[in-house]
Amino acid sequence: MGGVSNTTAGEAVVGMTGVDVVRGDNHLLRGVDWTVEADHRWVVLGPNGAGKTTLLQLVAAQLHPTRGEVRLLGETLGAVDVFELRPRIGLTSAALAMRIAPSEKTGDIVVSAGYAVVGRWREQYDVHDLTRAGMLMEQWGVAQYAHRPFGTLSEGERKRTQIARALMPNPELLLLDEPGAGLDLGGREDLVARLSDLARYHYAPAQVLVTHHVEEIPPGYTHALLLRGGEVVASGAAGDVLTAEALSETFGLSLSLSRTDGRFTARRAT
Numbered sequence: 001m002g003g004v005s006n007t008t009a010g011e012a013v014v015g016m017t018g019v020d021v022v023r024g025d026n027h028l029l030r031g032v033d034w035t036v037e038a039d040h041r042w043v044v045l046g047p048n049g050a051g052k053t054t055l056l057q058l059v060a061a062q063l064h065p066t067r068g069e070v071r072l073l074g075e076t077l078g079a080v081d082v083f084e085l086r087p088r089i090g091l092t093s094a095a096l097a098m099r100i101a102p103s104e105k106t107g108d109i110v111v112s113a114g115y116a117v118v119g120r121w122r123e124q125y126d127v128h129d130l131t132r133a134g135m136l137m138e139q140w141g142v143a144q145y146a147h148r149p150f151g152t153l154s155e156g157e158r159k160r161t162q163i164a165r166a167l168m169p170n171p172e173l174l175l176l177d178e179p180g181a182g183l184d185l186g187g188r189e190d191l192v193a194r195l196s197d198l199a200r201y202h203y204a205p206a207q208v209l210v211t212h213h214v215e216e217i218p219p220g221y222t223h224a225l226l227l228r229g230g231e232v233v234a235s236g237a238a239g240d241v242l243t244a245e246a247l248s249e250t251f252g253l254s255l256s257l258s259r260t261d262g263r264f265t266a267r268r269a270t
């Protein structure tokens with residue numbers, strides 16, 4: 001699924017050391033060290049205001065650190081033209097979805113991704129682009145809506161369209177900011193299954209998924225980073241990091257955690 005990644009050989013996709021992001025007196029992030037390798041699939045978990053979106057903005061090359069170093073796809077933020085870096089990174093978020101005009105055709109939204117425009121039809125798409133867009137829309141279950149305006153799709157269909165669009169330019173890093181937000185149970189389960197397939201696909205890009213809910217972690221995700229108040233509570237292999245103790249500390253309440261068939265469930269400990 002999603003095409004072959006062409007990540008710079010020999011270097012991590014993301015390498016952060018001692019990263020602070022400060023606004024006024026607020027530390028949005030403090031002392032973050034993080035490495036994402038090409039075959040990693042990371043889930044970033046934390047409560048509201050923990051700094052997850054700020055972290056994602058750094059690795060989307062949309063924000064520079066106040067202090068520390070961010071290496072991204074072999075380049076250093078601050079010493080590279082971010083407009084060259086951004087096309088190598090696929091991003092989905094509610095903020096981006098809001099920029100899509102409801103009247104745009106779903107197929108145009110996907111095929112236009114490589115041209116850095118949202119949904120605008122251009123005559124010069126070549127057969128390769130159209131074929132790839134069609135394949136991605138099939139994979140993400142939205143091919144039948146190619147001629148429908150984006151605004152008529154359900155929330156789940158919109159989320160899947162956004163992911164197909166993010167994968168269109170064959171990115172080396174895929175960033176998913178709360179892809180499960182606003183989905184009903186069926187929509188969430190469908191998305192988790194598709195993301196699980198993508199996670200396990202050897203040639204898929206490195207992936208980082210931000211969520212508030214352990215129930216949304218797709219099986220096949222390899223690593224987890226837990227954030228609270230801008231600081232890393234725990235980070236590493238998912239099996240080591242995703243514990244009741246670490247989650248309780250992250251969310252500031254006593255939680256129990258269970259795992260069945262690779263899926264997690266958390267609830268308040270009684």
Ligand SMILES: Nc1ncnc2c1ncn2[C@@H]1O[C@H](COP(=O)(O)OP(=O)(O)OP(=O)(O)O)[C@@H](O)[C@H]1O
Binds near residue numbers: 026046050051212
């Ligand atoms: N420009 C800014 N100036 C001051 N504080 C900011 C600024 N931008 C964000 N913050 C604060 O930084 C903190 C982290 O925000 P961020 O959006 O990264 O959190 P988050 O973990 O993504 O939260 P949520 O789960 O609610 O989306 C929040 O407390 C937010 O209010």
